Amino acid sequence: MDIRxxxxxxxxxxxxxxxxxxxxxxxxVTVLExxxxxxxxxxxxxxxxxxxxxEKEKLTLADREAAWDRLHFTAKVSDLESSNIxxxxxxxxxxxxxxxxxxxxxxxxxxxxFASNTxxxxxxxxxxxxxxxDRFVGLHFFxxxxxxxxxxxxxxxATSQETVDxxxxxxxxxxxxxxxxxxxxxxxxxxxxxxxxxxxIRQLEHGVATIEDxxxxxxxxxxxxxxxxxxxxxxxxxxxxxxxxxxxxxxRDARYAPPPLLKRIATMGRFxxxxxxxxxxxxxxxxxxxxx
Numbered sequence: 001m002d003i004r005x006x007x008x009x010x011x012x013x014x015x016x017x018x019x020x021x022x023x024x025x026x027x028x029v030t031v032l033e034x035x036x037x038x039x040x041x042x043x044x045x046x047x048x049x050x051x052x053x054x055e056k057e058k059l060t061l062a063d064r065e066a067a068w069d070r071l072h073f074t075a076k077v078s079d080l081e082s083s084n085i086x087x088x089x090x091x092x093x094x095x096x097x098x099x100x101x102x103x104x105x106x107x108x109x110x111x112x113x114f115a116s117n118t119x120x121x122x123x124x125x126x127x128x129x130x131x132x133x134d135r136f137v138g139l140h141f142f143x144x145x146x147x148x149x150x151x152x153x154x155x156x157x158a159t160s161q162e163t164v165d166x167x168x169x170x171x172x173x174x175x176x177x178x179x180x181x182x183x184x185x186x187x188x189x190x191x192x193x194x195x196x197x198x199x200x201i202r203q204l205e206h207g208v209a210t211i212e213d214x215x216x217x218x219x220x221x222x223x224x225x226x227x228x229x230x231x232x233x234x235x236x237x238x239x240x241x242x243x244x245x246x247x248x249x250x251x252r253d254a255r256y257a258p259p260p261l262l263k264r265i266a267t268m269g270r271f272x273x274x275x276x277x278x279x280x281x282x283x284x285x286x287x288x289x290x291x292x
Contacts, residue, residue, distance in 0.1 A: 003113075003170050004028060007083040009100060011042025011073075014117055015089035017145025020046045023067040024059070024146075025174050030072045030079055039073045046071070049146060081107050085170060087139055088126075089117040092242055097121070098129040105130040113163055115139040119190055120243040122250070123183045124156045133158035137167045140187055141176075143235075151176040156183045185250035186243075194244055195255040197235075200228035202259050204292065211279055211289040229279040230287065233272035237279075241266040261292060 053059035127136035138154025215227025272278035280287035
């Protein structure tokens, strides 16, 4: 069965991006959030993103209006019962995700595909809480979703080939480039990226060089678009800390253990660009490295 009706659970940064891309790609999209207040914030985020796309001439006014008409917002799980695929994009908490999928499993038809946008938790742990392990897959999008092309399609030991094929087809229909990944914590990108970011923090702790000089070295020395500390601030210090804890719990490998400095910055509420401060102060025209 072709995927025509898409539901997205969670309208935060990632969920709103997934919903926007799906609506712009011609899908009928229902967005679920916990209450109307949170839904309104998510609607505003999607509207602002599409308005920016119009300003940059990447989206016409007509296409924006058509995409907006395909978006529906609700706080009722029962409104997702006609979905061909449900993409979960809530907080990175296994208990919360398991509880959600158990509820969805009761409400949605047996042929509905369930997908999680988790970036570090294993998909198997969520799929095992449902009666449709063969129709459960990971779809890990990257931020900002309307811009980033990659989607990691994560297959568990129970996921059927048909589900993988449909998930790949769906990803391509969104204009994305899907890759196949095993169901291991971190999949491909975070499995390799997180140790790099954590090691940069450790070298800063060791006094190898300053924040600015490490960023300059990695950007100019390796041709990266940005250095590790600017990237940490883009990812979110709180997000990186949470992911590294989850991956360390999974692998018990010191490469994934969060350094003390990362914990201290997260504890102070310096979560990066989204809060205005992380490794850098983002309040001015250019980011300025902060004391650590």
